[in-house]
Amino acid sequence: MTPLDESRDNVNWSKYLKSGNRIFIGSNAAVPNALIDNLIANSEGLHDIETVHMLTLSENVWAKPEHKDLFKVNSLFIGGKNIREAIAEGRGDYTPCFISDVPRLFLENSLPLDVALIMVSPPDEYGYCSLGVSVDIVSSAVKAAKYVIAQINTKMPRTNGHSFVHVNQIHDWINVDQDLPQVIPPEFDQRTEQIGQYVAMLIENGATLQIGIGKIPEAVLRYLGNHKDLGIHSEMISDGVIDLMLKGVINNRRKTYHKGKAVITFCIGSQKVYDFVDGNPHIEFYPSEHINSPVKIAKNDNMISINSAIEVDLTGQVVSDSIGYQFYSGIGGQVDFVRGASLSKGGKPIIALPSTTKDGKISRIVAHITEGGGVVTSRGHVSYVITEFGIASLQGKSIRERALELIRIAHPKFRDQLLADVRKHYWVPEYQESSPSSVPELGAIEMKRFNFANVNYILRPLAPADERKLQEFFYSHNKETLIMRYNHHITQMTREKSCNLVSVNQHTDLALCFTRRDYLGEAIQAVARYYFIESINSGEVAFVIKESLRGRGMATTLLAEMIAIAKIRKLDSLIACVRRDNASMLKVFERSGFIRQPSEDFDEVSLKLALNEPSSVEQNLPESSNNDID
Structure with a gap:
C-alpha cells in the first residue's frame, strides 16, 4: 500500500x-x-x-x-x-x-x-x-x-x-478520472498533399525524424509508407507515426542514438495514440532537456527535422511565433531541432509551409518580415524551405541565390512583385530579368526521382537560382564535351551568360536537369532543353550529360520527358542538330523515334520527331525511369 x-x-x-x-x-x-x-x-x-x-x-x-x-x-x-x-x-x-x-x-x-x-x-x-x-x-x-x-x-x-x-x-x-483530449487527424487539401510529397522526397531510408502535429506533418507521414527503417527522435508523435510503426516502416533499427527505441517527450492524438503508448516498451518518454538538446539530437545520423512557419523572408529568416505584433504560438522546439539536424551527419532541417494564407491573398514568402514579427529561426540556421511549389535549398547560398530560390517556391502570382522588391536592395542584379516559372506538365510536384546505377537523382526544372550550379556544371566539362555541345571550344561561362541560360520562360521554352544531393549540397549532373520555334510550332532540343554518367540512360529519360511535355503542349514536332561524329547522341535520338533529315552542313545531322505520329520512345525507356515519383 x-x-x-x-x-x-x-x-x-x-x-x-x-x-x-x-x-x-x-x-x-x-x-x-x-x-x-x-x-x-x-x-x-x-x-x-x-x-x-x-x-x-x-x-x-x-x-x-x-x-x-x-x-x-x-x-x-x-x-x-x-x-x-x-x-x-x-x-x-x-x-x-x-x-x-x-x-x-x-x-x-x-x-x-x-x-x-x-x-x-x-x-x-x-x-x-x-x-x-x-x-x-x-x-x-x-x-x-x-x-x-x-x-x-x-x-x-x-x-x-x-x-x-x-x-x-x-x-x-x-x-479524479479525466478523459484525455483527443486531436483527430486533419483532412488534407491538395497543396498540403504536395508539400507532404516534397518533404518525403528529402527523406532517405534509415533517417530519424522529428515531426509535429497538424496537416503538413500528417501529409508527410502519408507519403512515407514505402520507406524503410525510419526512426523517431521527436518532441512528440501523433496518429500518423503510430500507423507507420504498426506497418514496420518506423522500426528504429538504423538509429545511431537510442537505437531500437522511438524517443519523445509527449504525444497528442486520438485515443489510438494513448492506447498505443500505454506500457509500450518500444516508445520511451524523456524530459525536454534530453530530447531537445541539440547535441543529443545530432547524435542521430540522417536526422530530419520538419517544422512549420508563419512566414519566411527572402533571406531565409523564419517567423513562427507571431503574426505581426500578435503573438500566436511560441519558439517551442523548432530551433533545438533545426540546430540538432544541422549538426547531424547527413541531417536536414526542413521548414514547410503553404505559399499563401488560406484565402490566397497574402504571400507567406515575403520580401521583408511583417512589422512586429519576430525571427524564431535565423537565416543562418535554415537549410530547406518547402511550399506546394517546390523545395528551396538555402544551405551555403548567397542572399541573391536564396532570394531566387525562395521566389521560385512562392505562389506564381506574387513572384514578379517579390523579384521587384529585392531589386530595390541590389540583392538581384539587373540582368536577372524574370521571376521563376513552373512546368506543371512535369507532374503535381514538378520533381521526379530516378535511380541510375544504384544512385538516386532528381529530375526537375532548371531555375534562376541554379546560376552558380550551371557555371560549376559548365566548368566540369572536358574540351570534347564543349565542342560537341557548342561546336567550338568555349572557355568561359560568365554570370550573365549562366543567368540567361537558367532564366527560362518555362511556359514556352523548356529546360530540365538531373541533380544529385549529398553532404556537399546539390549539383547538376545533366541538362536538357528545347527552344520553342513559333513559326513551325516546334522545339529545338539540346543536351549536356556529365561525362562520367553517360551511357546510363539519363539522356533517353530526359528526352522522353521532353517529348511527353511537348505533346501536352501540342507542338507539331521536335528537331535537333547533332555533330555527325557524336554517335552516342545520334543513337539516343534515333532510338526515341527521331528521323534523319537532309542537312546543308556535312558535319551535322538534322533530326526530326513528328509528334502527331506514334513514337517508339516508350519502348526504349531505361528500367530506372519506372522509379519516378509523381
Whole structure:
C-alpha cells in the first residue's frame, strides 16, 4: 500500500499557496483540469497567482477574464483561445524560450516554482506514478517546485522511459478520472498533399525524424509508407507515426542514438495514440532537456527535422511565433531541432509551409518580415524551405541565390512583385530579368526521382537560382564535351551568360536537369532543353550529360520527358542538330523515334520527331525511369 492509495477529492490549498506565488500547470494532453477547478473553488483570499505552462489542451479556465484577479497567465508556448486572448488583451504574458532551456529556468530560479500541478497515473506496487503522455517540462517542474500536487487519473497511460514520479515526491493529491483530449487527424487539401510529397522526397531510408502535429506533418507521414527503417527522435508523435510503426516502416533499427527505441517527450492524438503508448516498451518518454538538446539530437545520423512557419523572408529568416505584433504560438522546439539536424551527419532541417494564407491573398514568402514579427529561426540556421511549389535549398547560398530560390517556391502570382522588391536592395542584379516559372506538365510536384546505377537523382526544372550550379556544371566539362555541345571550344561561362541560360520562360521554352544531393549540397549532373520555334510550332532540343554518367540512360529519360511535355503542349514536332561524329547522341535520338533529315552542313545531322505520329520512345525507356515519383 502507498500513501496515494487513500482517496481524496479536495486539497488544502492554504497549506501550499499564498498570494503572489507562481504555479506550474501540466502540459499538452495532461492538463490537470480537476485540480484547477478545485483551486478556483477554494481560492478565497488568494490573488495574483502566476500560472506558467506550455501548450495546454483544455478550456484554460484560469485564463478567462473572470479570473484575472486570481491568476496571471505566463505562457511559454501560446495555444488555445483563452490563452491567446489573454495575451492579446494584456491580461497575460508570453515568455519566449527554447524548450530545451525551460528546465534551467525552473531549476536555476529564473522562473522559480512554488507549486507544480500535474496529472499522473495511479502508483504501481513500487510507489511510482507515471507522467504518462506528457513528460516534457513537467519532469523538471516536479524537481524544481517546492510542492507537487497531483491529479490521480486512472485513464492516464503508464509510459516507459524517464516518466516516473515516486509518491514521496507528491505532497498532496485528488483522485479524479479525466478523459484525455483527443486531436483527430486533419483532412488534407491538395497543396498540403504536395508539400507532404516534397518533404518525403528529402527523406532517405534509415533517417530519424522529428515531426509535429497538424496537416503538413500528417501529409508527410502519408507519403512515407514505402520507406524503410525510419526512426523517431521527436518532441512528440501523433496518429500518423503510430500507423507507420504498426506497418514496420518506423522500426528504429538504423538509429545511431537510442537505437531500437522511438524517443519523445509527449504525444497528442486520438485515443489510438494513448492506447498505443500505454506500457509500450518500444516508445520511451524523456524530459525536454534530453530530447531537445541539440547535441543529443545530432547524435542521430540522417536526422530530419520538419517544422512549420508563419512566414519566411527572402533571406531565409523564419517567423513562427507571431503574426505581426500578435503573438500566436511560441519558439517551442523548432530551433533545438533545426540546430540538432544541422549538426547531424547527413541531417536536414526542413521548414514547410503553404505559399499563401488560406484565402490566397497574402504571400507567406515575403520580401521583408511583417512589422512586429519576430525571427524564431535565423537565416543562418535554415537549410530547406518547402511550399506546394517546390523545395528551396538555402544551405551555403548567397542572399541573391536564396532570394531566387525562395521566389521560385512562392505562389506564381506574387513572384514578379517579390523579384521587384529585392531589386530595390541590389540583392538581384539587373540582368536577372524574370521571376521563376513552373512546368506543371512535369507532374503535381514538378520533381521526379530516378535511380541510375544504384544512385538516386532528381529530375526537375532548371531555375534562376541554379546560376552558380550551371557555371560549376559548365566548368566540369572536358574540351570534347564543349565542342560537341557548342561546336567550338568555349572557355568561359560568365554570370550573365549562366543567368540567361537558367532564366527560362518555362511556359514556352523548356529546360530540365538531373541533380544529385549529398553532404556537399546539390549539383547538376545533366541538362536538357528545347527552344520553342513559333513559326513551325516546334522545339529545338539540346543536351549536356556529365561525362562520367553517360551511357546510363539519363539522356533517353530526359528526352522522353521532353517529348511527353511537348505533346501536352501540342507542338507539331521536335528537331535537333547533332555533330555527325557524336554517335552516342545520334543513337539516343534515333532510338526515341527521331528521323534523319537532309542537312546543308556535312558535319551535322538534322533530326526530326513528328509528334502527331506514334513514337517508339516508350519502348526504349531505361528500367530506372519506372522509379519516378509523381
